[in-house]
Amino acid sequence: MTSDPMVKAEAVHKRFGRLEVLRGIDLEVAPKEVLCLIGPSGSGKSTFLRCINHLEKIDAGKLSVDGELVGYRERGDKLYELPDREVCRKRSEIGMVFQHFNLFPHMTALENVIEAPVHVKEESKSTAEERGRALLARVGLADKVDSYPRQLSGGQQQRVAIARALAMEPKLMLFDEPTSALDPELVGDVLDAMRVLAEDGMTMIVVTHEMGFAREVGDTLMFMDAGIIVEAGTPRDVLTSPQQERTKSFLAKVL
């Protein structure tokens, strides 16, 4: 791939107190690429995703999205933290989908979807609603626009959450175990919505335990353990012929 990377991480470090959670992450994600991230619990997958949109600050290294550092400005060889306004602007270009959906419970599905377009992008309510309805229809929820999150199943909620993120027309989508909190029979609908998104050319980083999805939809698969990327390659290669011992033992447990 020759184009500039959408996401570029160089020696990204993150610690919580004395616990070193990310110990030098290097990776690149090309535009339209789907990167799947797997690894044992506590290996730092969520933390890394949260660093990408600056929900967590990194302690060392560089992280840029679409050619711009996240949360910092570089002047000379020093990094300066950006003001809140700039951080928020950057975040608005990056969609994020959480394990527990985190829909706004006091708003209907449609209100959830149009909240950020109207109040962050300052779109008119009617434009946002029109697009919101289309997005909800696209994830198969045309008849649920006026439902409150609590009136929806987990799978439906997660699809609203995907529509909510897409409503900001992000350049990049981050998924943190989007199906882990769902009953098995509801997983399929959410994965289908993600598959369509990938086919439409969205750049995606997906933390997942769904090896089938990773194999089918992922362009790259990375295995993370104890804050570093242990192994990376095409999903087929990593899943069928892992090179590292740690990858082998992890896959033996989950496959």
Place this chain on the structure above:
Amino acid sequence: MLVLAVAAQIVGTIVTAPSLSWNVVLNYLFHQRILEGALRTLELTAGAMLMGIVGGVILAVMRLSPNPVVSTVSWFYIWFFRGTPVLVQIFFWFNLNTVLPHIGIGIPLTHLGLSADTNTLITPVMAVLFGLGFNEAAYMAEIVRAGIISIEHGQTEAAQALGMRRLQVMRRIILPQAMRVIIPPTGNETISMLKTTSLAVIAGGAVVELFTTGEQIASANFAIIELLFVVSAWYLVMTSVLTFGQYYIERYFARGSQRELPATPLQRFRRALFTFHAPPPTAPDVATTLPRDRR
């Protein structure tokens, strides 16, 4: 049972006391002055609670600010206003003119600026309002803060991930949800405030709310207990109305929190009327399970 009997005995003794004149009570119950006093009490309550709620929200958000200066200012405010009696605070505003005859804002090192006589700026009504309102803000701040921190952190993260600014997240996402936790104690505060406005009696008749009015009338006709009855009746009426209003406000902010809102007592009553030929109303939930009338 014994307690009840004793209580009944005491009440009985009082209401049948030979010198207690029920005529006076009835005469004054709807007296113009009493009604005006009640209205003034409501105004004071509304004003002080408005100050308290607005101030409380600001203080609570400041208290939770990542900026240590901002949160310390808020902490200090709450510490001070909660730690001193409200009566003292009202006195303070009332007598501010004795040490500070003029209040002004000016541009430092120049003679430009605005200045006004303290007594014209802080009228007795305002002194009472300031005393009650600033004090209430400190209590409301803690109530609002409890509401804010009761909301799961994932809500903030989801809103931030969409690019919302901190204050936007508060106003659009966190506070509307926190309302459910904030409203019941705020209802309590309002009821308590309604009664606390009677401290305005220290204004020496300059603020004629309900209790002061009762006082003034009683000092002319010496029917003290009778007027206390009148005044109490109105306090009870007003607190009852507030309790009722609180129910509906709570219901409004509960939207989205349950699959279906419970019927209001009025709705249940209406449904019970429509279904009076159905099974007798011994099972109060029968009507609410009917499919029609979803709201």
